[in-house]
Amino acid sequence: MIVEFWIFCAIATAVVAAVRGGHSLLWLLIGCVLGPVGLLAAILKSSLKSSEPIVAAERQAELDDMKKPLRGGDRDTISAKRRNE
Template sequence: MIVEIWILCSIVTAVVAALRGGHSLRWLLIGCVLGPIGIIVALLMPSLKSRDRGVAESREDDAEEVAGSLLENETRTVSAKHDDE
């Protein structure tokens, strides 16, 4: 019974954090460690979603910049097949 409640708390923590703009996997792990306290912490954290259009666009640009740099460093897979075949 305790394990089910703890799992439910971790899922609720992840959902609440995702709705507030947080990283859901990170908050799932926090909820798994903290249990019911994780829900309270997720509710009390400041929302990362902004209603101010300028702030939202700035955060989106920052996220695109980080994602772009990660994609540039992506390793390529080498195939053993020849293009002739």
């Protein structure tokens, strides 16, 4: 019974954090370790989503940049292969 409650708290923590703009996997782990305390922390933590359009746009741009994969033509791409120049 306690294990099921702890699992419920972990999943609920991840869902609450995802809705509020947090990283759900990180909060799932926090919920696994802390249980109901983690759920309470996710509820009380300030939301990463902003009602101000400028701040929300900046945060969305940062997330979009992190999601972009590196392309082969990019200069920042790290590779062990030598370039044929």
